[in-house]
Structure formats: C-alpha cells, structure tokens
Amino acid sequence: MQQTLRAVIIDDETNAREALTNLLRIICPEVEVCGEAKNADQGIELIGKEKPDLVFLDIQMPGKTGFDLLASFEKVDFGVIFTTAYQEYAIRAFRFSAIDYLLKPIDPDELRAAVDKFKSQAGSINPQQIQILQEHLDPAKAPRLIERKRNDNQRIALPTAEGIHFVQMTEIIQCESLGSYTKFHLVKGPAIVVSRLLKEYEEILDNFYFFRVHQSNIINLEHIKRYVKGDGGQVWMSDNTEIEVSRRRKDEFLALLSDFYVNSGKLR
Structure with missing residues (x-):
C-alpha cells in the first residue's frame, strides 16, 4: 500500500x-x-x-x-x-x-x-x-541571449546521492560526461558526480564562459592555461589535464575564447 x-x-x-x-x-x-x-x-x-x-x-x-x-x-x-x-x-x-x-x-x-x-x-x-x-x-540579472555573463559570484547547486553541494562557478575546471552522469572537476576538494546528462549542463551554462569543446567535456574558459593548435587542437587546463577540442567546434571555441579575453581584460 x-x-x-x-x-x-x-x-x-x-x-x-x-x-x-x-x-x-x-x-x-x-x-x-x-x-x-x-x-x-x-x-x-x-x-x-x-x-x-x-x-x-x-x-x-x-x-x-x-x-x-x-x-x-x-x-x-x-x-x-x-x-x-x-x-x-x-x-x-x-x-x-x-x-x-x-x-x-x-x-x-x-x-x-x-x-x-x-x-x-x-x-x-x-x-x-x-x-x-x-x-x-531576476530579469535584471538574467543574461541576454546574445551576451555571455561572467562566472564571478555565481553559484550552482549540484544534487548528489549524499546531498546538495553549492559550488562557485569559478571553482569548476571542467564537466566530464560519464554516460548518464556528469563529473565536476573542481579547484579544491574531490570531484562531484551528478546524476544528470552533460547535455543538461551544457544548456544551463550556455550563457556563461563555459564551452562544450568535445562530446565528453565542457570546460571553464577561466581555467585554460594554453591552447595547442591542431586539427581541432587541445587545451591545457589549470589542473594540468589535456582536453581535445573537436574539429567541428574549433572555430566557435576560438571566437568565444577571444571574446572572453577581451571582456575579462586578459588579452594575450
């Protein structure tokens, strides 16, 4: 019953x-x-x-x-x-x-x-x-569809089997697909695994400086150490991981990366 x-x-x-x-x-x-x-x-x-x-x-x-x-x-x-x-x-x-x-x-x-x-x-x-x-x-704080919003002072709630984790978006290095799960790699502490598809987080983070460079990875542009040219290329992240950039996403990625450096004052 x-x-x-x-x-x-x-x-x-x-x-x-x-x-x-x-x-x-x-x-x-x-x-x-x-x-x-x-x-x-x-x-x-x-x-x-x-x-x-x-x-x-x-x-x-x-x-x-x-x-x-x-x-x-x-x-x-x-x-x-x-x-x-x-x-x-x-x-x-x-x-x-x-x-x-x-x-x-x-x-x-x-x-x-x-x-x-x-x-x-x-x-x-x-x-x-x-x-x-x-x-x-809040409509005043919601980013316009044509704009990217800085990751600063933004938090996201990540629900897990153990409870809800509240994470500053600047602390997220990358999101990795694990089938039906998404693994959040963080600056500090252990990774957090959430029972949601990477596609869902791609939609959530779309107005911020995150980008899906590959079928399996969304990266935080703030944590890119360097980009290595190639067919699609590779990015080296702040935790020294190397992530491939798919060839079909390369141009869009480089355009967004340029926009990020201009708007963040981190011109290289």
Whole structure:
C-alpha cells in the first residue's frame, strides 16, 4: 500500500488550483490535498495548521511572493514543488538551484515525475537553493541571449546521492560526461558526480564562459592555461589535464575564447 502524502496548493488562480487538484486525484492518487490558499498569508497559516509533507507553491502572487512565504519559516521542513508561468529563462534558473518546478499549464507526466522524485528524495529545501533561484529569475540579472555573463559570484547547486553541494562557478575546471552522469572537476576538494546528462549542463551554462569543446567535456574558459593548435587542437587546463577540442567546434571555441579575453581584460 502506498504511503499517503499530505499536500497543500498555494496559488492565486482558482482555475490553477482546481486543475492541479484534479490532476493529482487522477495521476497521483497517493497525494491527499488537505488544503488550498490563494495568497502567501493564507498559505503560511495553512501550512502551520496542516503540517503538510509537500507544498505546491506558485511564485508570482499578488502581494507576497512564494519566496516571501518560504522566508517566513525559520525552517522549511516540508517539500516544495514550484508551479510557475515563467517561460524564458525559468528552466535554467530552476536547474541552477536544483529545485523542482512545474511549468503551467502542468503536464501530467511532469507532475507524476516531480512527485516520484520528491518521494525518492524527500527533504526540505536549503535556503541557498532559494537564493540561487531568485538570483537567476531576476530579469535584471538574467543574461541576454546574445551576451555571455561572467562566472564571478555565481553559484550552482549540484544534487548528489549524499546531498546538495553549492559550488562557485569559478571553482569548476571542467564537466566530464560519464554516460548518464556528469563529473565536476573542481579547484579544491574531490570531484562531484551528478546524476544528470552533460547535455543538461551544457544548456544551463550556455550563457556563461563555459564551452562544450568535445562530446565528453565542457570546460571553464577561466581555467585554460594554453591552447595547442591542431586539427581541432587541445587545451591545457589549470589542473594540468589535456582536453581535445573537436574539429567541428574549433572555430566557435576560438571566437568565444577571444571574446572572453577581451571582456575579462586578459588579452594575450
């Protein structure tokens, strides 16, 4: 018999609350919706009263936001799945923070997957995850599609079986594909292995000074010691590893490398 999960839905749109409730009844019958709220203040009261296992939380609501709601709790000891209408850069922001989300209108398969993931990794959200998410959802801070953003002062949340690691992007030397996993090689400490494809991190890091030079490697341009010319060429990284540059990616890589040196003031 499946364990019942007690959940609440906090969203200012009546139709959105009804639609999610109906989907949960059909797709996730083990989830019991024990209450709904239409704003953050009501949501805070509801969570205090019901002590749910899981909260489906809208980000944008009149008055206080979903972030304000979470900030009101000294400890977030319940699971959170954000529901949002954000589209443009939301996916990158949520992946950066390793927080689960559902884009509206909610897809039944994605809802099932999100609930299953919560059940397998039941736990609270770290405040640092919320901070990273807010930073990347801020339109003023979001990089334009035609621009690269400096890696300085940027953090990324890396979820592993042991927990979530918060890493400064300047500390990442390279990301290496290990089949269905990605291995992060860092300046300090042991490498971190995440159960996600390298392709996903290619999309996440696309607006920063990282580049996929080969099928198996994404490198941080800040950690290149030298480039050796060749068919595609090779790069020597700050940890003395040598990485091949694929021939088909060579021109794009060299153009980005030149751009990096100009914008970082590291002209050579």
